[in-house]
Amino acid sequence: MQSSFLNFTSFKKAANRLLSRMESSSASCVVVQLGQGGNQLYTSFFTALANLSNPTMQNSGFFREGTKGGRVARAVLIDMEPKVEACDMFGGFLTAQSMAGGTGSGLGAYVTELLKDEYPSKCVLSHCIWPYESGEVIVQNYNALLTLAKLQESADGIIISQNDALSSICRKTLGIPRSSFDHMNDVVANSLASIFLPASWRTVCPSERNEHPRKTFRDKGQYEDEDGIKGGIYGAGMPVRLLSDLVSKLCAHPGYRMLSLRFTPQISNKSLNFTTFNWGAQIKQLQQMLMTEALGDFDLDLILPSAKKDTLLGSKVSRFGNTPNVNRCLANMLVLRGSGSLTADVSRFEHESLYPVWSVDHLSVAVNPAKLGKYEMSAGLLCNCQSTVMCTFRALSRAYGMFASRAYLHQYFKFGMEISTFEEAFTTVEDIISRYLAL
Amino acid sequence: MPREIITLQVGQCGNQLGCRFWDMALREHASCNPNALFDHALSSFFHNVDRRYTPPQELSVGAGNTPIRFLKARAVLIDMEEGVVNQLLKGSLAELFDSKQYITGASGSGNNWAQAHEVHGPQFSDAILEKVRGEAELCDSLQTFVMMHSIGGGTGSGVGSYILETLHDAYPEVYRFTQSIFPSADDDVITSPYNSLLSTMALTEHADCVLPLENQALLDIISPKVTKPFDEMNSIASNLLLHLTSSMRFEGPLNVDLNEITMNLVPYPRLHYLTSSMSPHLAVSSWLLQLFTDVFAREAQLMKVNPNDSTYLACALLMRGNSCTISDLQENVARMKSRLTMAHWNVEGFKVGLCNQAAVHSPCSLLCLANNTCIRSRFIGMKESFKQLYRRKVYVHHYTEYMDVSVFDTASNMMDDLIEEYETLETARTPEHLVRLQPIMYQ
Structure with a gap:
């Protein structure tokens, strides 16, 4: 070290x-x-x-x-x-x-x-x-x-x-x-x-462009699909600026910075030749990948005081008519590559049960008609969602156990760290977890 | 970047072990270095000298294409x-060492820790430090001292203890590993209970990591038909050291350096005794599942202990050979874990490593290092045999000639503490309720 x-x-x-x-x-x-x-x-x-x-x-x-x-x-x-x-x-x-x-x-x-x-x-x-x-x-x-x-x-x-x-x-x-x-x-x-x-940004719902002016604020540039359709029709525009756009779209809230990656198609090279690509199926698969990573049997009792848990989950259920065990997101960025990416229907990712009410501009879509390597069509998803909380929570629980037994601490103290360094870190992580659980 | 290891061979046992070790280290590097180039892997244990110049010129690893001139x-x-060292210097390995590297006395330590520690230690202190400094100056980034010695005799235990203390003082940043041969129940040295108790005190205080080995365990592992049992036993001990350092010398998808061993396997500073087991020991075996089952078996342990009856505080599994993947490791760790008792605060306490370079004797081999509370049974045994002698005060006068009698009591108390620490951990149960920091809710 x-x-x-x-x-x-x-x-x-x-x-x-x-x-x-x-x-x-x-x-x-x-x-x-x-x-x-x-x-x-x-x-x-x-x-x-x-x-x-x-x-x-x-x-x-x-x-x-x-x-x-x-x-x-x-x-x-x-x-x-x-x-x-x-x-x-x-x-x-x-x-x-x-x-x-x-x-x-x-x-x-x-x-x-x-x-x-x-x-x-x-x-x-x-x-x-x-x-x-x-x-x-x-x-x-x-x-x-x-x-x-x-x-x-x-x-x-x-x-x-x-x-x-x-x-x-x-x-x-x-x-x-x-x-x-x-x-x-x-x-x-x-x-x-x-x-x-x-890739370049496109609007979420191409046909509803005028009803959602908020989503077309980048409606400046011209975009040309390989079929010769002028991108301007769809209000597509600016190229994705690396990192800065990602950060402003996904990590606008300083308390929520944990991102995770998902990608379709996940297929082996062998079966690539036998695969027919279609946007509907791919986007459905991607959405399912996102949804199924729910909190599962995650034991909320461990972390939430019961009274608060009831109000929290109760309010969630009444507000969205959904089970609390949905992988809720703060923001998603979808990148589609391949022909037809400009017009593919991504409304699945707009489902309101995925997002808390207070989140705005929660879905951004970027496209590039050029295909990604051998994949005729591919979809990548970068999300700011609850799915990363589970591993964090388990790590925290184990760390508490080790910390209570004071195991391995001397190895850290040797380099000038103190008990309080650990406690501060644990507090910060507890904070992250409770913020995400409250989504 | 090369990280160098300096080995210190102390006493008869240490030098015999070292003799075998260097032979095997050379064989290992010869098998994977057909062009005889001085590479990073070699530089951990050896340095390269061009003797055509006076004084001889040091050749660095450079771009990895320096030819080997003279390996030291x-x-x-x-x-x-003088016996063992002289034998070594007359043998085929003589070229590896020069006069700057060895110290011999004339009298011997007479199986007496006190004489070795109180007389020979201080007497040779300056010479030892100077020779160690000479070696250290040839290193780019010295990482570890490895001491090979036995703790039952005189020189290995007494001078060994003294050296550990000196190194701790002079090189506090460099790790001190020891490969210590513990006495068996029927040891041929009658004062070995005294010597080993006094040595354990030094090992506990001044070593970073101790790899205890026991003659009886090694003897049980080798086949009874072997004509030279000591050679075989030394081979096993040498293999342990080669395996342990393989990951820092050779490439691999999951490297484990020696400092990671001390970091991961030593949860409490004094409890740094690691029992080891290997599979296969000397013969060829390539069945992955079997390797994992074998290393946890009682028969494979290089100490006469049974880790399966006790609690694992932490465990490292280091794999050599490129036929094993990370998912194989994960799978087998999960399989073995259910059969072991892990400390409640370290249920996932496994450190795993993967090194591509196979050992000479087998395409695939596994080393298991465990910090297990079962080691206390050996300490209890050592304490018992010490008490038997000390109760009657036999041989004590040989020691009090050189040291105060209170040192025995200090060492004995320290041993009690050590045993108690292990016992506390062995019996520790999961606390009912863990206090968590309670966050303020956001809503």
Whole structure:
């Protein structure tokens, strides 16, 4: 841990060198890879970007022209030895880290904080890999909670990818019984690519454009579909600005910063040739993926005082006529890629039971008629929803148990932390959980 | 980035073990380094010297394409007799060491912890520190000292204890691992109860992590037909060290460094005794399921203890060989977990590691390190045999010649505390109600 901090000065130098070459444009972002998990995952991501994007997308914000004409990933690699690739335009930072280990979690939280301090006007998005709940690192719950508490203060958004969920996608959907990290990283890389590759905003309901003027505030640019339909008809427009648009659409409320990724189609390469794509089915599948990740048998008694729980859940039931066990969202961003994406019906994601009454502008849709790699049609979803609360809650419960037995604390005190550091982190996380449960 | 380990071989047992260890370490690297290049993996245990110059020139790892000139072990050899070290320096491994790396006395420690600790320790203190510093200066980022010794004899236990204290003082940031041979019930050294009790005091206070081994356990593992049982036993002990460090030397999807072992497996600072078990020990086996079942079996333990009857405070499972994936590990951990008693605050207390580079003897092998309360049964045994001797005050005069008799009482009290700490954890039950911080509701 200490040796990583020693290297931090060289990281700062590198970051400064990198930023001095940037113009104040908005089209690109810098990826900061931290620790083993972060480095492995984003290597997959850059490979996926290179494979999935077609020539027209070549200048997506994550790459720059290399000196020899090839494309070079704009990434700062930090795993003891930082390397830097230059960058000419800049919109924000995307940090990649695992929550379990030391470098990713501890240094990751520190770097995020520092980036936000140095560049307060830029967005910092943290992509965190949540460890297997059955344990990769024994102190993972301490590490994850301490990190989350720090990120809550410094990052604009926290994307959480859970290893358990990825492993189950590999097993159940892709037919890989013994998934390795490579397989799982590929799944995340696909979803990330579908969100982050170039796209343009469109209105949620094309035909109702005039009845919902609120949703067409970007109605300036012209968009041309491959069929030659002028995008202006649909009020589509501006390209998605990396990170800043994401943050303003999804993480407008400072108390809600936890994001999760979903992607269809999840099919193996083998069955790709036998698959017929259609928007209706894909969007339905995606919506079901979102809905079924409900709180399930999540025991609310553990966290909510019973009186408050009754009023809370009671009010929910009466207001929405729905069970409380729906994965409620604050905001969703849907990215459709492939022909017909401009006109696909996404009204499923407008269902009112998904959102609390006070949330406005909760669905944003971006499209690109170009297909994503081999997928004729694909849909990516980045949501600010309750589904990340469950793993957080379980980690917190386990951490309380360990903390009560005072186990492993001496390892943290050695580096100057105190009991209160833990208690503050636990408080922040309790806060996050109760906010999300109140959605 | 290379992270170096300096090994310290202390006493007869430590040097015999070290002799085998270096042989096997060389074999392991030879098997996966066909071009004889000095790479990062090699630099953990060895440094590369060009002897065509005077003084000999150090060759760094560089871009990974430096050829091997002369490999030198990052080791310090210490014994109060000349026999074993001389044998080592005459043998085929002699090239690995030079005169700057060993210290021998002439008299021997006579199986007496007090003589070794109070006389030989201070006497050779400066020489030992100087040789350790010489090795440390050749390292880019020294991470760990590994000491090999037995705690029943004189030099290994007494000088070993002294060295641990000195290193703790001089290199507080560098981890101190020990591979300690604990005496068996029928030990050939009659004063071993005294020596081991006094050594345990030093191990508890000054080591970061102790890997206890027991001759009887090793002897039971090897086949009775083997002609050179000590070689085989030393091979097992060496394998343990090679396996433990494989993940920091070679690539793998889930690396585990030595500092992660101390971090994850030591929930309380004094309770750092890790029982170990491996599968397969020496023969080839490739059946994954069997490996996991085997490492938790009583017969595979390198100590005569039964972890299955006691509580696991934490457990590490380190896999070598590229045929195992992370989901295999998860699946098998889940399978084994239901059969084990875990501490209530650490139900998910498994640290897992995956290293691509297989061991020489098997394409797939598993090491299990456990912080288990069963180790206290050995401590109780050691305390009992100590009491039997101490009650009659036999041999005590040999010790009081060099130290105050109160040291025995201090060590004995410390042992009681240690046993009690383990017992408290063994019997601890899940508290009825855990206090949670109560958030203010938002609505």
